[in-house]
Amino acid sequence: MRSEGGLLNNAVKMFDALSKDDLTHEALQLFSQIKDKGHMPDVVAHTAVMEAYFNAGTGHSKKALKVFMRMLASGVVPNAYTYSVLITGLAADAKLVDAKKYVLEMMAKGMLPNAHTYAAVFEAYTRENKVDEAKELLQQMKARGFVPDENAVRDALRDKRGQVFRTVIGILFDKI
Template sequence: MATVAARRLLRPSSFTALSSANRIFSSTASPPPNRSSNTNSPVSFDWSDDDENSSARPSTSPSESPTLPPPYDPFSKKPVVTDPADPTNLQEIFHRMRTEGLTDYAIKMFDGLSKDGLTHEALALFSVIKDKGAMPDVVAHTAVLEAYANAGPGHWRDAVRTYDRMLSTGVAPNAYTLSVLVKGLGASDRWKEAGKYLLDMLDRGMRPNVATCLAAFEAHVRMEKVEEGKELLEKMKKKGFTLDEEAVRSSTVKRGHVFKGVINLLFGK
């Protein structure tokens, strides 16, 4: 039922929502001071002059005629959203965000939340688009964060900086946001940072899925930080979180020393 509702909410006629989303990247608007954690109002990215890779920043020019994507089909076997052909081409990715809007990213977030059993949160996200005609702030920030996370190890600092700025503007992350961050840091072998934000999820009352946990622990194993990984596991257990061995085994590629190392780290086998 959740996916059917999402499909209705993302009909191409939702031009107002997409137009509002495009304004998210306008540098002419500034967020009001002391904003609450409400994620339903427009937001701007104020990229400072000392940011690296200025050509890869989101464009500040609003779109005049965005191309509307097709409606979400919950019965399709194809990926929910097609990933960019070259995830390292940030300039092109941010250009597409500006010209085509953020609906694809909203769909990915909805799908991720739904698969983790957070259906109510997913539907609340899309009710904002439908009822208020605006793209939620959390979608915009997560879209930029995800672009950096997928661009490779050289952009892990940009992903963390985007997350920090998200918090500083009063936008509360959801489980999908933090999952994207942890996975990106893990893939970049930033084991310490991945563990930090995995604990952040638990502190925020979120339950990280198996894939998110594995991204952090696999990074520990690859970087030969097994003892640190065990310390992370103990901290998670003290917060009331445990991993199911069967779920881990079914989600991990069963080959090589990384798989064996992760199983040994998590379950002592």
């Protein structure tokens, strides 16, 4: 078990390195080989491929969404990390309709987004000047039991300051 865990960790590191060097195709080949040999759970492989597309920069969200859809079609169940990768990537690419859809889907399956995930979504709404839509999403999330954590959000947004930071805090904690 230990060697398999080591293999998985090293494979993920190699995959990330290839993706960051804009060698996504090579990274996908690597994961395909590892997955075919049965050394990687399907949810991990699919999530890693999605993450690689999002890490490749804006404009790759369609490819990441296709991977997510293929994962679902093949019967693989996404976990909380899969949803976080998907939602954060979509928010970064200003795909707010999709980000909202998957936040609510995640919560419907009994998983709550972490502070980095929901802060990314509300930051994207703020950057797109869609404060009213952000407030609407927050109300839908609260209706499902969501309670934002101010300290965790401040930590998630620690590199952000100015109007975006103030607006996100204002939306989440009714300070507008």
